[in-house]
Amino acid sequence: SQKIEQNSEALNIQEGKTATLTCNYTNYSPAYLQWYRQDPGRGPVFLLLIRENEKEKRKERLKVTFDTTLKQSLFHITASQPADSATYLCALDSSNTGKLIFGQGTTLQVKP
Amino acid sequence: DAGITQSPRHKVTETGTPVTLRCHQTENHRYMYWYRQDPGHGLRLIHYSYGVKDTDKGEVSDGYSVSRSKTEDFLLTLESATSSQTSVYFCAISGSSGASSYEQYFGPGTRLTVT
Secondary structure, eight states, X not given: OOEEEEOOSOEEEETTSOEEXXXXXXXXOOSEEEEEEEOTTSOOEEEEEEXXXXXXXXXXXXXXXXXXXXXXXXXXXXXXXXXXXXXXXXXXXXXXXXXXXXXXXXXXXXXX | OTTEEEEOSEEEEOTTOOEEEEEEESSOOSXXXXXXXXXXXXXXXXXXXXXXXXXXXXXXXXXXXXXXXXXXXXXXXXXXXXXXXXXXXXXXXXXXXXXXXXXXXXXXXXXXXXX
């Protein structure tokens, strides 16, 4: 069956460290993968999109990798800050139609 | 949330009553989506629209219908609400999809409780 999985356990790190979140998928061959941030009581906010022919994408302190062989994407936040505390969602388009399938999200807590 | 509004933001209704949620955008984006978000299930697509009067089903469309008579408005209707439809509903928009898909922009959400 098709699955998209993120660590369900919260990730707690110290301010200044690098946070690494994982998104694994099975039985999909997505053309691209997206990462979103969601704060409590609010809608998700788009962060980054990485295509299947891109190994890595960066935006300020954020970096995303996409390994289609491992069927995995890693999301990194360098020099993390307490303001980065949120739930991070990965999403892929299983049919290349814009219909996204979301992971359940990983909650990141950055402690000062 | 800029450019996307949802109404109502909160609603409590009784089982068996019809409910309509509205999504309004000012971005003139072609694609609009309705999702529900539940603990343990994450965000799941209910229906989406790829143009005026053009809609298609998502992953969890049973019990829901949609309509899009204008570019800016996408309505989600629960014909006869059930307790299993208690959830937070998000609308999203995007400028394109398919081979050159773009990010989706989400509204603030509607919290619906069916008693």
